[in-house]
Amino acid sequence: MSDALVEIDDLKVHFPIKSGLLFDRTVGYVYAVDGVSLKISRGETYGLVGESGCGKSTLGRGLLRLVEPTSGRITFDGTDVRALSGERMRLFRRRIQMVFQDPMSSLDPRQSVESLLVEGLKAQDLHRNKAEAQKRLRSTLDSVGLPASALTKYPHEFSGGQRQRIGIARALVLGPELIVADEPVSALDVSIQAQVVNLLGDLQDSLGLTYLVIAHDLAVIRHISDTIGVMYLGSLVEEADADQLYERPLHPYTRALLSAVPIPDPRVEDRRERMLLVGDLPSPADPPSGCRFRTRCPWSQTRCAEERPVLRVFDDSGQRVACHFAEQIHSGELTPHEVRAELVRPGADAAPAVDNELIPTRTDLPTQ
Amino acid sequence: MPLLDVRDLSVVFQRKGTAPVRAVDGVSFTVEPGQTVGLVGESGCGKSVTSLAIMGLLPRRGNKVTGEVLFSDTDLLKLRPRDLRDWRGRDIGMIFQDPLSSLNPVIPLGVQVAEVLERHQGRTRQAALKQARGLLDAVGIPDPARRLKEFPHQLSGGMRQRALIAIALACKPRLLIADEPTTALDVTIQAQILTLLKELVDDSGTALVMITHDLGVVAGLCDTVNVLYAGKVVERAHRHDLFAEPRHPYTHGLLQSVPRLDADRGERLHQIRGSVSDNIPWSEGCAFAPRCDRVIDDCIGDTVPLEPTYRAGALRCTNPVPKEVPV
Ligand SMILES: Nc1ncnc2c1ncn2[C@@H]1O[C@H](COP(=O)(O)OP(=O)(O)O)[C@@H](O)[C@H]1O
Ligand SMILES: Nc1ncnc2c1ncn2[C@@H]1O[C@H](COP(=O)(O)OP(=O)(O)O)[C@@H](O)[C@H]1O
Ligand code: SF4
Ligand code: SF4
Ligand SMILES: [Mg+2]
Ligand SMILES: [Mg+2]
Numbered sequence: 275m276s277d278a279l280v281e282i283d284d285l286k287v288h289f290p291i292k293s294g295l296l297f298d299r300t301v302g303y304v305y306a307v308d309g310v311s312l313k314i315s316r317g318e319t320y321g322l323v324g325e326s327g328c329g330k331s332t333l334g335r336g337l338l339r340l341v342e343p344t345s346g347r348i349t350f351d352g353t354d355v356r357a358l359s360g361e362r363m364r365l366f367r368r369r370i371q372m373v374f375q376d377p378m379s380s381l382d383p384r385q386s387v388e389s390l391l392v393e394g395l396k397a398q399d400l401h402r403n404k405a406e407a408q409k410r411l412r413s414t415l416d417s418v419g420l421p422a423s424a425l426t427k428y429p430h431e432f433s434g435g436q437r438q439r440i441g442i443a444r445a446l447v448l449g450p451e452l453i454v455a456d457e458p459v460s461a462l463d464v465s466i467q468a469q470v471v472n473l474l475g476d477l478q479d480s481l482g483l484t485y486l487v488i489a490h491d492l493a494v495i496r497h498i499s500d501t502i503g504v505m506y507l508g509s510l511v512e513e514a515d516a517d518q519l520y521e522r523p524l525h526p527y528t529r530a531l532l533s534a535v536p537i538p539d540p541r542v543e544d545r546r547e548r549m550l551l552v553g554d555l556p557s558p559a560d561p562p563s564g565c566r567f568r569t570r571c572p573w574s575q576t577r578c579a580e581e582r583p584v585l586r587v588f589d590d591s592g593q594r595v596a597c598h599f600a601e602q603i604h605s606g607e608l609t610p611h612e613v614r615a616e617l618v619r620p621g622a623d624a625a626p627a628v629d630n631e632l633i634p635t636r637t638d639l640p641t642q
Numbered sequence: 643m644p645l646l647d648v649r650d651l652s653v654v655f656q657r658k659g660t661a662p663v664r665a666v667d668g669v670s671f672t673v674e675p676g677q678t679v680g681l682v683g684e685s686g687c688g689k690s691v692t693s694l695a696i697m698g699l700l701p702r703r704g705n706k707v708t709g710e711v712l713f714s715d716t717d718l719l720k721l722r723p724r725d726l727r728d729w730r731g732r733d734i735g736m737i738f739q740d741p742l743s744s745l746n747p748v749i750p751l752g753v754q755v756a757e758v759l760e761r762h763q764g765r766t767r768q769a770a771l772k773q774a775r776g777l778l779d780a781v782g783i784p785d786p787a788r789r790l791k792e793f794p795h796q797l798s799g800g801m802r803q804r805a806l807i808a809i810a811l812a813c814k815p816r817l818l819i820a821d822e823p824t825t826a827l828d829v830t831i832q833a834q835i836l837t838l839l840k841e842l843v844d845d846s847g848t849a850l851v852m853i854t855h856d857l858g859v860v861a862g863l864c865d866t867v868n869v870l871y872a873g874k875v876v877e878r879a880h881r882h883d884l885f886a887e888p889r890h891p892y893t894h895g896l897l898q899s900v901p902r903l904d905a906d907r908g909e910r911l912h913q914i915r916g917s918v919s920d921n922i923p924w925s926e927g928c929a930f931a932p933r934c935d936r937v938i939d940d941c942i943g944d945t946v947p948l949e950p951t952y953r954a955g956a957l958r959c960t961n962p963v964p965k966e967v968p969v
Pocket of ligand 4: 890891892928929930931932934935936937938941946958959960961962
């Protein structure tokens with residue numbers, strides 16, 4: 275496909291788990307992203323959904339090389355992103371920008387809005403022409419619905435929704451082609467969520483942006499996305515057009531996810547049949563063999579423990595699924611069985627409290 | 643007679659050198675035995691402060707609580723702290739968003755459950771531990787005998803919340819207050835916990851006050867729903883009425899602004915303009931007026947009263963969304 279702006283091919287991001295007094299011994303790895311392949315077409319919104327810890331943020335940050343991928347290919351508009359370095363990488367950064375979940379923690383409270391926005395321009399040497407830069411700041415603020423007077427204010431002077439507008443403005447000011455929005459509305463109240471969701475849509479229409487939106491809220495993701503990818507424990511388990519995914523979920527995990535989302539309508543809730551998953555998400559430091567979902571899957575078979583299913587095209591619709599038995603489950607030939615809960619320990623896979631910094635990852639992956 | 647009758651409850655936070663904050667502003671609602679009542683609203687509207695005031699768990703200093711909290715005719719606000727502690731855990735159980743902060747990190751789970759039974763039911767340690775095992779089993783914690791000896795940090799968030807539910811329901815309280823019990827959990831775990839809660843309160847006849855910002859959670863669970871805005875109840879209705887025909891412009895706007903998983907993917911979401919920082923004080927009219935599509939002159943000036951509607955509902959609005967006229 276030539277219209278793909280982004281192509282990710284078998285991307286892996288493994289974080290070393292350090293131990294020992296000086297944290298110098300690597301005792302294992304968190305397989306945060308473990309072989310993901312996807313394409314994002316120009317002008318579309320690709321929604322990445324899954325529960326916390328499944329690797330969504332790491333995938334988004336790996337794409338920008340905010341974390342260094344362990345292996346795999348990333349192609350952006352024909353450019354091999356992982357081959358870029360130095361000046362070329364710096365210039366490239368401008369083309370992909372990120373919007374974060376918590377506008378407050380991603381904005382420095384001591385910086386005025388103007389200096390927050392100028393910071394990006396500086397990094398790209400776009401601030402030298404003062405008049406030009408000012409014009410750019412004002413028009414960017416205008417596009418996110420903030421007055422020019424906001425420039426002299428500080429983040430704490432704004433409400434949550436307005437802060438997210440500042441976060442979006444900061445991403446937009448460099449004129450990116452792709453925006454990676456990581457949980458852009460999850461910290462916001464419902465009435466404010468709608469404002470930000472609509473704003474993202476308007477900006478896409480007027481600026482022709484491509485979005486990778488990462489969120490755990492399937493209802494929000496379905497509303498804004500053209501294509502949805504469902505992640506589970508570092509893998510993409512299903513990918514489909516947004517309507518198709520809801521109408522015909524093929525992967526057992528997607529089914530469970532869809533059935534778990536509460537719907538604000540008592541008539542629907544009273545009639546719904548829930549597919550309740552048993553137990554917790556396994557640790558990404560110690561993922562199950564074969565299919566990552568098999569410890570909670572009501573359809574799992576012996577083969578599921580032995581062989582890891584690959585993401586494959588299911589039919590002409592283009593829907594992709596990573597399940598050995600998708601056809602048999604879909605047709606009803608295979609029936610669900612009881613699953614026993616396995617206890618999962620909260621473990622060493624917790625992310626350290628550093629943000630937005632380049633974090634060491636495993637880069638010495640032996641070729642298999 | 644209602645099991646819980648909250649009358650005109652107000653909580654004002656007052657710190658030296660700062661303006662007083664009226665976090666809860668004359669909230670009244672009732673809970674019948676065995677009933678599930680929802681308190682919904684956005685962050686900061688006073689849900690948690692309401693529940694803490696009911697339980698007598700607000701900090702001693704820096705706030706003023708007025709009104710009445712009648713629990714089977716006893717005003718909990720008038721009880722001495724020691725007596726109130728007897729009611730808590732025995733007659734009223736609680737669960738919060740973050741189970742870790744309510745569990746003691748250095749005491750094994752089994753002991754924490756057992757202590758509640760010893761304290762309120764006079765069980766011996768041994769009998770209590772045996773009962774605790776049954777309780778952990780009932781809330782779906784695998785291999786409960788072993789879990790008894792473990793510490794909270796050894797369990798996942800979902801399992802901890804189950805443990806907290808076991809503790810809260812250990813003495814078969816008549817009322818359970820749950821403040822955002824699933825907000826910190828993933829959606830598949832939330833579905834497990836909500837299903838469990840529903841089963842447990844149905845089986846035991848325990849009344850439940852469910853506090854949440856999530857309209858979807860309320861839709862499947864609550865008999866009656868109270869919608870809070872800026873410290874006041876603005877609408878109360880049976881859940882079927884509330885969701886089918888929200889009358890308050892705020893409720894109506896909220897329901898329209900959430901994307902629904904099962905709806906057609908429309909182009910734009912309905913949005914409520916502005917934010918709570920635009921509110922006016924209730925003493926000067928309807929707090930929601932600056933954000934309301936239906937605002938009229940009558941909305942500004944005096945406090946808008948909460949008027950009863952049908953089926954024990956209530957509405958605080960001078961120009962409510964009209965009822966749908968059947969065509
Ligand atoms: N810098 C890091 N070092 C070590 N582990 C990390 C780091 N960042 C994330 N992880 C771990 O990788 C897994 C995936 O995390 P993340 O991508 O943040 O998931 P999501 O965004 O889907 O919630 C988690 O187990 C997380 O703890
Ligand atoms: N200890 C406190 N001191 C001062 N203000 C408080 C305190 N606790 C809560 N508040 C304020 O009371 C209001 C209601 O808070 P809360 O009940 O926690 O809201 P929520 O509906 O999100 O649970 C908020 O404006 C909050 O800032
Ligand atoms: S591959 Fe097996 S375990 Fe995995 S989802 Fe399919 S049936 Fe379930
Ligand atoms: S009282 Fe007036 S301003 Fe308030 S919600 Fe009703 S119509 Fe809107
Ligand atoms: Mg994340
Ligand atoms: Mg709260």
